[in-house]
Amino acid sequence: MKRQLILTAKPIDEAALLAGRQISAGMGAVVNFLGVVRGQEEDRTIVAIEYEAFEQMVAHQFSLLFDEIATRWPVESVRLVHRVGVVRVNEPSLWLEIVAPHRAEAFAAGQWLIDEMKRVVPIWKKPIFVGEKSGAD
Amino acid sequence: MQITVHFYSYFKELTGAAEVSETLADQATLGALHDQLLVRFPKLVAMKRSTLLAVGVDYETRNHVLKDGDEVSLFPPVQGG
Numbered sequence: 001m002k003r004q005l006i007l008t009a010k011p012i013d014e015a016a017l018l019a020g021r022q023i024s025a026g027m028g029a030v031v032n033f034l035g036v037v038r039g040q041e042e043d044r045t046i047v048a049i050e051y052e053a054f055e056q057m058v059a060h061q062f063s064l065l066f067d068e069i070a071t072r073w074p075v076e077s078v079r080l081v082h083r084v085g086v087v088r089v090n091e092p093s094l095w096l097e098i099v100a101p102h103r104a105e106a107f108a109a110g111q112w113l114i115d116e117m118k119r120v121v122p123i124w125k126k127p128i129f130v131g132e133k134s135g136a137d
Numbered sequence: 138m139q140i141t142v143h144f145y146s147y148f149k150e151l152t153g154a155a156e157v158s159e160t161l162a163d164q165a166t167l168g169a170l171h172d173q174l175l176v177r178f179p180k181l182v183a184m185k186r187s188t189l190l191a192v193g194v195d196y197e198t199r200n201h202v203l204k205d206g207d208e209v210s211l212f213p214p215v216q217g218g
Contacts (some may be wrong), residue, residue, distance in 0.1 A: 035218045051217075054145055054210060060194035082217060094218050114218060120196070122189075122210075123217035124146035 001070040002077035005062045007053055009085040012095045017081065027076050027099050029106040033114070035094030037087050041127040048088045054122040058082075061121045065113055073105040078113070082123060138163055138205035140170060145212035148188075151180040161203065167192065168199030170209060187214055 002022070014034075023030065037049050062080065069075055081095040096114065100106035117123075140159045149155050157177075161170055167190055175182050190197055191210040203209070 052146060053217075054143075054191075054212070057191060057194040057210070117217050118215065120215065121217045122145065122191070122212060122215050124213070125216045126146075 001066065001075055003063075003066045004077075004079040005059060005066075006079075006081040007055055007058060007084055008081060009083070012081050012083065012092045014092075014095065017079065017095060017097070021097065021099075022077065023099055024076060027101055029098075029100050029103040031096075031098045031100075031103070031106040031110045033094070033096040033110055034092045035096075035114075036092050037089050039089040041129075044127070045130050046089065046127045047130055047132075048086050048128040049093065050086045050126045050128060051082070051084045051093060052124045052126070053082070053084045055084075057122045062117070065116050065120070068116075069109050069113060072112075073100060073109045075100045075105060075109050078109070080113070084123075086128065138165070138203070140203055140206075141208050142170070142174065143208065143210045145210060148181065148184075148212055151184075152178045163205075165203055166199060167197050167201040167203060167209065170203060171199065171211070174211065181211070184213060188212070189214065 039045060066078055075098055077099045079097045083093045087093045096110055098106045098110045138161055140161055142157050142159055144152050144155055159173060189212050192207055
């Protein structure tokens, strides 16, 4: 199974990621998911979220999760991009692509990966409320 | 033995530090280190049950036996996505 993980402080370049897609002839499903910063956090209006990552452990934990996907579903490739630093409202913080022979395993693997990411991958978020200074200001 | 401890997310604010060093007896467990840190940083006590513990880049349980030079990380529940 091909795998790619990118942690980046830059905006996610969806066009470049889509241009880099590789699919073999036997694949019939591509699931793409974008996680986008919402404008509300705990009933308060926010302008952005600042993401912090323990990067070496993020890479290791995603590697373990990708290993598990390879044992559970016939997935051909997984590509995942996660932002670090300040991400403004409406911008994507997460981009995921799963390529598989059929939609059922592509959706299942993607759902499972995001659920597990939220359980074990050491990334944290800090909301930046209206009027607060952020690293992007 | 000497253990380096890293704090992440708001644990850095609760402790006032991103990294500290702790001295422990040989064969001490991760749980013993955690208990020692709760005495040194009482603001972590409220988070005791939900604190995640890692040695290097792997999660470990409280009965994991530490060795000299280990790098231990403490942090609150993760929130990626």
